[in-house]
Amino acid sequence: MMTHLAKRAALLTAAVAAAIGLVTVVSPEHTVTVANAAAIDDDDDVPVAQAAQPKEGDIRGHRRILIVDYLAAKDCKVNANYPVNPGGHSWVIRAGAKIAWRFNVTGKVAAVSDPARGTGFPHWGFVEDSSCIGQSTGQKSSYEQYEHGKWVKHEISFPAGQPMPRRILFGRSQFSPFWKAVDCHPDHGSVPGTKHRMTHNRTLRDAPHRFVIGNVYADWEVRPTSVHQDGYTKVYVPSLHRWGWLQL
Incomplete structure (x- = not known):
């Protein structure tokens, strides 16, 4: 495990690398930082470390598809926030369009991303009735792993025709056991006075x-x-x- 100071130093190095368009290389227990900030925005695994010289087992990319695309079986109303939605910000993903599933908040409400919105705000939201989410579209991607002194490309995929998972407050992760708990209500204590x-x-x-x-x-x-x-x-x-x- 890295020390706290080492992690902070690595993050600074990663930021510089991103600024000049480089890809961050990380050890197997961590994900990768890329120059595209939007990709980091949609990440569930903390980008922490950059290796000056790659070593056996280092990874570039994700070893598992984390955000799965489905087709909307019917119109999906998406609210910007849940359970309260100040300002009533919402939009509709029409039947037949892609809808990207991340996790189920309840048996009915799911956190999703709208691929049609790109990196616009908000592209994340909460679908009111997840029965509108149909079957998976099928996806392919790849990652690279440093093996025997060179980067080796590995293909990954998610099959088409699969139903949305039903487990509550768990999202896909690239690390075993491949699901990570979502803390929808993190706590801290008393509310700070600073505004x-x-x-x-x-x-x-x-x-x-x-x-x-x-x-x-x-x-x-x-x-x-x-x-x-x-x-x-x-x-x-x-x-x-x-x-x-x-x-x-």
Whole structure:
């Protein structure tokens, strides 16, 4: 395991690499940082370390498809936040369009991403009735692993025609046992008195770099704590009545 100081130093190196368009190489127990910030935004595994010189077993990319595409079997209404949705921000993914599943909040509500929105805000949301999500479209991707002194490409896929998983508050992970619990209601204690007015739209997460549990709009007030990690701050969001992690 890396020390805290080593992790922080590695993150700084990774940021420089991203700025000049490089790919971050990591050891097998961690995911990869890429130059595309949007890819990191949709990641559930913390990008922490960069190796100056790759070593046996290092990985570039994900070893498993984390966000699975399905076809909407009927129109899917998506709310920007759940269970409360300040401002009533919502949109519809039409029948036949792709809808990307991440995890089930309840037996009926699911956290999803709208591929048609790209990296626009919000592209994450909460579908009101997940029975609108049909079968998987089928996906292919790849990752590279450093083996015997060279990078070897490995193909990965997710089959078409599969139904959406039914387990609650678990999302796919690339590491064994390949499912990670979602903390939809992280706690901290008393609400801080310090107030911060958001200047950018941001996703609220259950932990740094992990699952999206809400969307926080520019001009919303949040209450930041003194707890920071990897560029994220633990905050309380009065509009949503919940704690989470934000990039302020």
